[in-house]
Amino acid sequence: MALTLTHYLVLSFILFLVGTAGVLLRRNIIIVLMSLELIFNSVNISLAAFSYFLQNLNGTIFVVFSITIAAAEAAIGLAILVAVYRRRRTVYVDELDEMRG
């Protein structure tokens, strides 16, 4: 039995779940950003897998753009993190509640 699309989709699915759990569970905002990168990667795997199994190149091109956007997102996210740390001296998400209604 050869590798099918479902193999790659299940791998992407598990990585997405782990990333979501990291975003929702961890207090440290740096780990939250890292979990976000995990989610990006899981989506990229599924795009590349669809691209290969449908023999269509659009998915691969999308992955290239998605990686570029992820780089921009990481830069902005870490800049915001540095700005927040300067003001509040904390990196824990449950202490950053200034905008809570």
Added chain:
Amino acid sequence: MIEQFFFYMFAIAAVVSAVLVISVRNPVHSAFYLIVCFLQVAAIYILLRSPFLAAVQLFIYVGAIMVLFLFAVLVLDIGREQFRERFHGQTVPALAAVAGLFVVMGILVVSGKITAPLGPFDEPALMKNTEVIGKSLYTSYIFPFEVVSILLLIALIGAVVLVMSGQGKENKG
């Protein structure tokens, strides 16, 4: 058969390192496990006959993004509070949300069926992977390509402005 063996090896390593990313206490260890996970994902791209993506993954994720993360951990000096509680107080609703996502996405993955027609890029056509991607990127995708370059410029300026804000005034005054 050998491809399956390698797929399972890379997949299991990726999942284990991903779980370690969100469960270890020290952010530096998390960053290193994330690098391991990205390397496995690059190997998965090679299994998907896409060495260009694997190279891009290595250059951008491991070479740029993770170095940025490690610099952030270094600059912010947050390793000292690593023995405090890792998870915040809303663990139960968060776990419930993840379980719900598991059920919904699991049903979608298992019951999904492909009906789209196959494209022209079969395995022999993908042998020249980088050339094919480059041609497509510079012909049919030239407009998104330029837009992304502008977006990267905006992100660059935005990051500088966010980090520099407040310091410029002090220097003037």
